[in-house]
Amino acid sequence: MKREGRTALSVGGVLIAFGMAFILISELLQPKYMTELEEGSFISQYYREAGGHDVIFLGDCEVYANYSPMELYRDYGITAYIRGTPQQLVWMSYYIAEETFQYETPRVLVFNVNAMRYSEPVSEAYNRLTIDQMRWSPSKTGIILASMTEEEQFLSYVFPILRYHSRFDKLTQEDFTYLFRVRDNTCNGFQLHTETVPAGTLPAKRILPDYQFGDICCEYLDKLRLLCEEKGTELVLVKAPSLYPYWYEEYDVQIRKYAAKYGISYYNFVEQSDEIGLDFSKDTYDGGYHLNLQGAGKLSRYFGRILKEEHGLPDRRLDAEIAPVYDKKLQEYDRIVEERTGDKR
Numbered sequence: 001m002k003r004e005g006r007t008a009l010s011v012g013g014v015l016i017a018f019g020m021a022f023i024l025i026s027e028l029l030q031p032k033y034m035t036e037l038e039e040g041s042f043i044s045q046y047y048r049e050a051g052g053h054d055v056i057f058l059g060d061c062e063v064y065a066n067y068s069p070m071e072l073y074r075d076y077g078i079t080a081y082i083r084g085t086p087q088q089l090v091w092m093s094y095y096i097a098e099e100t101f102q103y104e105t106p107r108v109l110v111f112n113v114n115a116m117r118y119s120e121p122v123s124e125a126y127n128r129l130t131i132d133q134m135r136w137s138p139s140k141t142g143i144i145l146a147s148m149t150e151e152e153q154f155l156s157y158v159f160p161i162l163r164y165h166s167r168f169d170k171l172t173q174e175d176f177t178y179l180f181r182v183r184d185n186t187c188n189g190f191q192l193h194t195e196t197v198p199a200g201t202l203p204a205k206r207i208l209p210d211y212q213f214g215d216i217c218c219e220y221l222d223k224l225r226l227l228c229e230e231k232g233t234e235l236v237l238v239k240a241p242s243l244y245p246y247w248y249e250e251y252d253v254q255i256r257k258y259a260a261k262y263g264i265s266y267y268n269f270v271e272q273s274d275e276i277g278l279d280f281s282k283d284t285y286d287g288g289y290h291l292n293l294q295g296a297g298k299l300s301r302y303f304g305r306i307l308k309e310e311h312g313l314p315d316r317r318l319d320a321e322i323a324p325v326y327d328k329k330l331q332e333y334d335r336i337v338e339e340r341t342g343d344k345r
Contacts, residue, residue: 005246025119035174037129038185039064039086043096045184046083050103052196052322054313055080057189058093059112062240065290069188070333071300073224075307077315082189087126090115091146096130097224099139101231108234111224113266114247119214121149122296123126131157133182153302187333192293194340199280199288202244211250225262234265241269241278242298243288267306269299276302293337 020227042064054079054257064084072078079285083096093111117282121127127147134140138188156163185191215332228235239247247270259266269276280288283295291299307313316322334345 001302015186026139031128031132033129033182035132039191040129040132041182042180042184042189042191043083043085043130045186046081046189047103049081049136049188050100053081053104053185054107054316055081055110055307056097056104056108057082057098057107057110057112058088058097059084059110060115061086061191061290062112062114062242063110064186064189064191065193066240066242066296066299067303068158068190068296068300070190070330071297071315072304072307074330075301076304076313077317077319078304078307078313079316079322080188081328082186084112085130086265087118087122088115088130088337089118089121089147090217090224092130092143094220094224094227095139095143095146097227099134099137100144101227101233102137103140105231106233107313108236108307109224109228110236110238111221113237113239114242114245115252116213116217116221116255117245117251120336121147124152126148127152132160140239145309169339187336188329189294192336192340193285193290194293194337195285196282196292196294197280197285197287199284202288205246208248211248211254213251221258222289225264236311237264237266239266239268239270240291241273241276242290243280243284267303269303272302293341 031037031040039061055069055072057067057080061084064082067080069078069080069082074082083100085092085096088096093115097109100109120220127149131140131143131147132142144154148154160246225235237255239252239255248269250267255266255268258264273280278291278295278298283291283298308315316326338344
């Protein structure tokens with residue numbers, strides 16, 4: 001019996017060691033998204049910051065490039081985090097919201113409606129930038145099943161080694177340096193760009209065969225609305241002031257009707273660009289697709305006033321627990337800005 005017990009323990013030890021080695025190799029082979037495609041690391045950075053945010057932003061690059069939580073705090077004492085990822089589709093936003101509510105219940109959830117134009121997954125590459133570094137939960141299972149293209153396999157998300165086994169001869173120092181930790185590439189989810197590339201000639205506006213939002217988009221917008229109602233969180237819809245891709249009037253009419261039907265606030269910042277004070281010869285880093293630091297500051301201050309005056313968000317700058325944390329964040333944010341621009345705040 002003793003011998004059998006020792007054998008069982010030995011087998012168990014081997015299996016445990018094999019399992020740990022398998023997990024370690026899988027983690028090593030999975031891209032780290034630190035110096036290349038850094039947007040793939042945005043989703044994981046939230047977990048260290050989860051909790052205590054009055055506002056959570058959801059959406060694609062139109063949120064993480066255009067809104068600065070630090071400017072919201074500087075001027076209004078609003079605590080916010082951007083859970084944005086590249087090409088974040090409506091169902092992705094829903095499952096990220098679902099996951100977020102496992103960690104906190106914000107007063108306001110801001111959803112950028114640009115994704116309503118996309119009714120199908122775009123590519124595995126975009127899926128990976130959102131999904132790879134999510135923590136495992138029913139929400140991650142849901143987002144995988146909803147987002148997979150026909151060529152993808154669910155098990156390749158469960159066991160990344162099945163997808164990334166060919167990276168063995170492509171490993172770099174980055175893969176080892178960031179094996180167990182990630183570097184912050186954002187300021188509360190905001191991707192800071194200081195470059196200026198003035199808006200020039202944009203692609204011609206095409207006439208589309210159909211402007212109706214897809215059924216799946218409408219279904220998940222409804223699910224997002226109902227989730228917010230269940231949690232007691234106010235859903236706010238926005239359209240960032242990007243010049244391209246074009247936000248057609250036909251799109252806007254559908255969102256306005258939806259917002260009016262359910263009593264939801266909707267802000268189309270494309271229409272309000274002049275009032276915001278945006279100058280697309282100075283306030284964009286890529287020719288009008290997204291805002292740079294200066295433009296994001298203008299939009300954030302404008303939206304911050306709306307959040308405070310129309311949605312009653314509190315000023316946390318005198319909060320004994322929150323203010324020290326955010327004052328430190330603001331100092332680091334200003335240090336980064338000064339380092340990149342030479343401008344002392």
